Amino acid sequence: MTAPLEPWRVLDSRDAYDAEPWLKIRIETLELPDGRRVEFHQVDQQDFIIIFAETADGRALLLRQYKHGARRVSLTFPAGAVDSGEDPLDAAKRELLEETGYVSDEWIGFGDYVMQGNQRGCVAHMFQARGCRKVAEADSGDLEEMRLELLTREELVAAAANGEFAIISSLCMLTLALQPELARALGRPVG
C-alpha cells in the first residue's frame, strides 16, 4: 500500500505587502514532509463567485466588457467578490441582480476551486442559476461599462471559437456548464 501524500506544515507567516481588501502578500515558512524548509509567497485576494445564469428558454446571460487584467474586451459570466462574512450563494444572488437585473429560484453549486496551485490567490465559487427572469435594471456600480448579451448555446460556442473569452474563470464556467457529464457529476442543488 502506498503511503498517503502528506501536507506541508506552515511554520511561520509574515506580512510582506498589504493593500487589503484588494491584495495582501505574505511569506510563509513551510516544512515539507521530508523535513526540508522553504519559503513560499502567498497572495491573498478576494474570493469571488461566478454564475452560469440562463433564462427559461435556454439563453445564457453574458457580459461584454473591457477587462483590464486581459487588456481587452472579453465576454464574462456574471461574477464578483464575496464580501467579508458573506455567504457565497448570497453573493451570487446579489451580483446576478446587480450586474444583470435578473433573479433565479433554482441554484446549483459546482464547488469551490483555488485560482493558483502554489500562491493560492483566492477561491472561485462556481454556480448555475436556472430559469432566470428580469426584475430590475442592472446597476453594478462597477468601473466597467458592461453590455448584457443573451446567447444561445450555439452563439456561446461560436464566441469561444472567435476568441471572445479572455479569462480562465469564464472559460471554465462555460466548458463546465456545457459538459453534461461533469455538470451532473459536480452540480448540487443549493437553494
Add this chain to the structure above:
Amino acid sequence: MTAPLEPWRVLDSRDAYDAEPWLKIRIETLELPDGRRVEFHQVDQQDFIIIFAETADGRALLLRQYKHGARRVSLTFPAGAVDSGEDPLDAAKRELLEETGYVSDEWIGFGDYVMQGNQRGCVAHMFQARGCRKVAEADSGDLEEMRLELLTREELVAAAANGEFAIISSLCMLTLALQPELARALGRPVG
C-alpha cells in the same frame, strides 16, 4: 449602431513589491473612457502551460500531489511555468517530459487565458498532447512529491465528482478537453 467598448489607458505604473521571478506587485494609474482616473493593483506572476496529455489508448496523464495553494492533495494536469524567453509549446514539451517521462508528436493549442480579470496575475497556455508515449523516468525537480496516474474518461469524471480537482486551471483543462464542441472550436494544431 453601438459604440465600441474602449480600453482603459495606462497613465503610470509604479513598482510596489518585487519578488521576481515569483511575483511582482505594481500600482497602475488608469484613465477610464469617461475620463475618471483610478489606481489598480496589478499582480505579475509567471505565465504557465497546462496539458491534457493522453496515451494512444485514451488514458489521460494526471498527477496527484499536495498543492499548498489549495492546502490539500489534488489531481492536477502536467503544468509548469514558462521560462523567461521560452516558447509556450517548448515549455509544454519540457514540462510533460520532466513531470511524466512522456512525449508526444501531436500537439493542439486551446489558446491563452489570463487568470484574473482585474489584477491579471498571469497567462495560462492550454494544450492537448495526443498519442503520448513513455521515453524516460519522470524527474520534475519540483518540491512536491508527485504520483502519476493514467485515468480513463470515466475515472476522470468520477474523480471530479469526488472533489479531487482543487485548482481551477486543472478543472478548466478537464472540462474543456471533455467538451467535444468547445475542444473542436478552440483547438488548433501547433506541432
